[in-house]
Amino acid sequence: MQNRTDTTRTIGEHGIPEPTLRRLPAYCQVLRRLAGRGLKQVSCTRIGRELGFDPTQVRKDLALAGAVGRPKVGYCTEELYRTLENFLGWNNVEEAVLVGVGHLGTALLGYTPFDRYGVRIVAAFDSDPEKLGPHAHGVQVFPQTRLPELLRRMKLRIGILTVPAEAAQSVCDLMTANGVIAIWNFAPIALSVPANVIVQNEDLFATLGVLSSKLAAALRTGS
Amino acid sequence: MQNRTDTTRTIGEHGIPEPTLRRLPAYCQVLRRLAGRGLKQVSCTRIGRELGFDPTQVRKDLALAGAVGRPKVGYCTEELYRTLENFLGWNNVEEAVLVGVGHLGTALLGYTPFDRYGVRIVAAFDSDPEKLGPHAHGVQVFPQTRLPELLRRMKLRIGILTVPAEAAQSVCDLMTANGVIAIWNFAPIALSVPANVIVQNEDLFATLGVLSSKLAAALRTGS
DNA sequence: AGTTTCTCGATAGATTTTTCTCGATAATGG
DNA sequence: CCATTATCGAGAAAAATCTATCGAGAAACT
Structure with missing residues (x-):
């Protein structure tokens, strides 16, 4: 919807909304920061508070990227970071x-x-x-x-x-x-x-x- | 919706949608280019084609920024550019x-x-x-x-x-x-x-x- | 002069995106 | 061991955004 091409079908269309994709890098940066502070577990509420996003939105974004969390606990910081990094393809340059x-x-x-x-x-x-x-x-x-x-x-x-x-x-x-x-x-x-x-x-x-x-x-x- | 602050009301909220504001700079750049090519009049269709945007969307964006056009003719390129520049506050640095x-x-x-x-x-x-x-x-x-x-x-x-x-x-x-x-x-x-x-x-x-x-x-x- | 074509402007409809609500789950504290 | 609290996950509701349609105006062409 953003780029008009001369083709009917666009490549690279995993059904994930573009706004979500745009937010993923920010999550990565927050996670890196929090992990650096020694935070083992992290919740959507916490991530949302850091970035000024709605917690539900964060949860949905993370779910779309393939992250799974546990009730009451949240996500393992390291694991979540790696999931996102992998999803973005940022693990291999x-x-x-x-x-x-x-x-x-x-x-x-x-x-x-x-x-x-x-x-x-x-x-x-x-x-x-x-x-x-x-x-x-x-x-x-x-x-x-x-x-x-x-x-x-x-x-x-x-x-x-x-x-x-x-x-x-x-x-x-x-x-x-x-x-x-x-x-x-x-x-x-x-x-x-x-x-x-x-x-x-x-x-x-x-x-x-x-x-x-x-x-x-x-x-x-x-x- | 993008920035959480500790206030209830946010300043600088002219009721214009953020996606529109984000597109205005691109319009400016296109207009500068087209004006440089000597184009006196420009239509939303033309601008939209340059950027891969829907013409209706362009028209709506321009209207929100205060531009007025004429049927069949479109907008005066120079005038439209100045309108946008002025709206963005880019005329005085x-x-x-x-x-x-x-x-x-x-x-x-x-x-x-x-x-x-x-x-x-x-x-x-x-x-x-x-x-x-x-x-x-x-x-x-x-x-x-x-x-x-x-x-x-x-x-x-x-x-x-x-x-x-x-x-x-x-x-x-x-x-x-x-x-x-x-x-x-x-x-x-x-x-x-x-x-x-x-x-x-x-x-x-x-x-x-x-x-x-x-x-x-x-x-x-x-x- | 009439017809055609292009475009704006406005309204309505469709889609996407965000926000809310709820139940289930698991840790914590009494 | 039970109550409380924090959280995920899923589905529904609300809001925002984009797209389509239509009428009217104005230029160009016949």
Whole structure:
């Protein structure tokens, strides 16, 4: 419902609602924190209190991810964490490619702890010769012409798309033609992809929009 | 519904649904692009096609933001863009402070075009003395002890919170006690704030979670 | 001038998502 | 050993969100 593709059926559709999937990473982070504090058992109430979510909602989300708890006790913290991590596929890190070393791409390259979230960026590409060479964080930036070759050779399956919207579709096509089956798209545009490719759109400014519109409204009304 | 606070009523609640607010930034970006291509008039159908959204949904969103169109013609691209920009408060840039110059904070500091989105980071803070000094992108990193003083002096109203979850509430308290009324919170934890403060939580890994869980599911099922 | 086509705006319907309620279960404290 | 309390799990109710339909207006074409 979020991504329009040119296909009738979408891949990767385990019947789990998207809002639930979006919350799972937050649960993981909370669990890691609580486990670090030595908490052996944890309840939905507790998790909900940490994040400001309804306990029932937490319970349902966890159930959908395959977690089972015990009445009165809750869940074993460690076990629950591993269940979620496994469900998200974050237990074995996938190598990924990033295309578009602009402001956003650079920021992402600089964000090293991605491998805690199932992804490691192993190569970057840009069409601007100025950007080429080794990046600050040990990732090499290659010319975009070499994208197909290296995608094939390294057998990368995840692509991170941080190019301008105008270039997004063509880069996307290059990716899917060379083995990429999951695309994290930061460009504000709908991508057309083959039926077996998963696209997830990200808009970094979505929440900033919410914040600033509320602030603007508050400033208009109040002081 | 997203942020639990210790108050009964939340500030900044113009009755507009949150999903709509989250989409407005994307519309802005599309409009900027289309305007750049010289498109004078634009329809909901067109915008929807660009982003993969339902035209009716686009129309409803735009109407809520106060835009009015004309049958058969659509909207004047420039005017619509200004309407949205104004609604989001992105026409006059607010100065903001960032606390927590870790991986994420550094990445955000490096992302300069924030001022196109209504925000300019003018000062950063960290509790680690190692991090102090001028940052690569011209923003000074101050010791956290000076946060209250500088917040007051510079009259900053937006705070960006990129500290670990453990420290989030105390930094948040410092912010709100010194004039901050809007907080963009990247820590996976619910913040308690006074009634007149707006909190917006951001989870960067939410969509990555969706992507990787779908990928993991597809890999389990398919090849 | 009339017909066609495209689009907005509003309303109604369908779907999804969240929240509530209840019974069952297991630990704790008297 | 029984009462109490906290919790899960499941199903129902409520709320929010998305999608479809329809009429009216306005441009373009015949």
